[in-house]
Amino acid sequence: MQEQQHSAPTNTGLRIGDQAPNFTARSTSGDIQLSDYRGKWLILFSHPADFTPVCTTEFVALAKAAHDFEDRGCALMALSVDSLFSHFAWLRLVRDRFGVEVRFPIVEDPTLVIGRAYGMVAPNDNDSATVRTTFFIDPEGTIRAMTCYPANVGRSTPEMLRTLDALQAVDENAALAPANWQPGEAMLAPPLTDLAAIFSAEGETDWFLQELPAGKVK
Incomplete structure (x- = not known):
């Protein structure tokens, strides 16, 4: 039997954010x-x-x-x-x-x-x-x-589904998924990057650790 030929570039250092090699x-x-x-x-x-x-x-x-x-x-x-x-x-x-x-x-x-x-x-x-x-x-x-x-x-399998849910949710909500996050739970707002807003934040951690109400998460 003739061996099936595959086509794919060689890359042993793939990281998150890379394009998946076609084959x-x-x-x-x-x-x-x-x-x-x-x-x-x-x-x-x-x-x-x-x-x-x-x-x-x-x-x-x-x-x-x-x-x-x-x-x-x-x-x-x-x-x-x-x-x-x-x-x-x-x-x-x-x-x-x-x-x-x-x-x-x-x-x-x-x-x-x-x-x-x-x-x-x-x-x-x-x-x-x-x-x-x-x-x-x-x-x-x-x-x-x-x-x-x-x-x-x-x-x-549940963790694969949870990871997929989290990836889709962070894209849809422009938000962050906290530890152990499950669909329907509160997400986190991206941290502030403006110094004036950081100094004026009410709580000492509000500028980098702020929950988004679960009702606002799609």
């Missing part, structure tokens, strides 16, 4: 290109391998929550070094065993071209079995958040 590859949803997702949010995440215990629980959980991401205008896309046909066989097993169909695309990356472009694996690594990296990409193609877990710890 083309085969997936369980057909040929795919990252730039096709411009105009909506996208969560791109890697998993160490098909037919592994933690990855299986992650995919069952994400498939069950897929509509929650869709309701927020966000697509899911997975990536691993396994072949396309390995993905197909694994998804069939997941459906038959757990009664859950994984419909979001899983990209094959057997040559690690995409993984290296995103810094998911080091340039000289031979496999990606040590990481679970997640990229939250906004409609402009900008990386807005990143997480990385070891192979033996699964992601938290």
Whole structure:
């Protein structure tokens, strides 16, 4: 079988605020290109391998929550070094065993071209079995958040949704999301940058720590 060719620039130092490198590859949803997702949010995440215990629980959980991401205008896309046909066989097993169909695309990356472009694996690594990296990409193609877990710890689907909610809320409200923020809770106003306004603030911390009433948060 002819090996599928991937196209992606090499970049091992991606940071929040960078543009997500474009790529083309085969997936369980057909040929795919990252730039096709411009105009909506996208969560791109890697998993160490098909037919592994933690990855299986992650995919069952994400498939069950897929509509929650869709309701927020966000697509899911997975990536691993396994072949396309390995993905197909694994998804069939997941459906038959757990009664859950994984419909979001899983990209094959057997040559690690995409993984290296995103810094998911080091340039000289031979496999990606040590990481679970997640990229939250906004409609402009900008990386807005990143997480990385070891192979033996699964992601938290509720935390992925909370992070997405927070990113969308700070954009919509021009505000800040405090620790443990949940949708509907108060957000924080950006700190003042005018010295006169800072000196005239009523409370000693009001100029940099001011809640926005929850009723004013969209």
